[in-house]
Amino acid sequence: MENLMAVWSWLTSVLTTEFFAALAAALSFFVAWRQHVWNKKHHLASIKPFICDFLERDHEKLSLSFSLMNKGLGPAKLVSYEFKWDEKKVSADEVAKFMTKSFTGDFKLYLAEMSNVSAFSAGESRVVMSVTKKNGASIDDLDKEAFSIFNKEIIKRLRLVILYQSIQGKEVFEYRTTPLTSLLNKT
Incomplete structure (x- = not known):
């Protein structure tokens, strides 16, 4: 039973770490994608003729x-x-x-x-x-x-x-x- 509790403790710590690492990666991707879209719009607006x-x-x-x-x-x-x-x-x-x-x-x-x-x-x-x-x-x-x-x-x-x-x-x-x-x- 003790071994089972140790495995469960290890598994939850690993899953928690992986979950938050994946969440941080997803948020970083979203922020980078949003920055790219904004930069593209800004660039096109900055070269717009009139x-x-x-x-x-x-x-x-x-x-x-x-x-x-x-x-x-x-x-x-x-x-x-x-x-x-x-x-x-x-x-x-x-x-x-x-x-x-x-x-x-x-x-x-x-x-x-x-x-x-x-x-x-x-x-x-x-x-x-x-x-x-x-x-x-x-x-x-x-x-x-x-x-x-x-x-x-x-x-x-x-x-x-x-x-x-x-x-x-x-x-x-x-x-x-x-x-x-x-x-x-x-x-």
């Missing part, structure tokens, strides 16, 4: 510049890049034709077109559209009127829609021009 825009207009010098910038921390790979006129897809050529028809030869016009192999580095800025009066060209009332009409039309009708994603992520983000209400109220 494309935003900037519209600069100078009515005295008759200049307009529309730029995009990646304010996020990681590069943005473009999935698609398209212009929309009254919510209908239009080509960059059609936008360029509108720009050309809107102004005389005294204006310098620029329109960028990008493809699905383009990318923005973090902090990178690109001019998408610009209109400037050529150096030394005089500014008359017709030029001011044409510039004003062009401003109103592009603010009211032209949109740029970009789908982009992080280089390391699969999630696709959308950038869409959204004019300020104050600008829309003036049109």
Whole structure:
């Protein structure tokens, strides 16, 4: 009987030790797995791109510049890049034709077109559209009127829609021009 009690004592101490060792291992695994998931989410968030825009207009010098910038921390790979006129897809050529028809030869016009192999580095800025009066060209009332009409039309009708994603992520983000209400109220 004494031997049986010694065996039982030994067995319970071993089982208790093994049980708590297995429990500690399971808890360690859970904590390590949770840390890995958190680190992955944090890493993906820390390299997430964020494309935003900037519209600069100078009515005295008759200049307009529309730029995009990646304010996020990681590069943005473009999935698609398209212009929309009254919510209908239009080509960059059609936008360029509108720009050309809107102004005389005294204006310098620029329109960028990008493809699905383009990318923005973090902090990178690109001019998408610009209109400037050529150096030394005089500014008359017709030029001011044409510039004003062009401003109103592009603010009211032209949109740029970009789908982009992080280089390391699969999630696709959308950038869409959204004019300020104050600008829309003036049109």
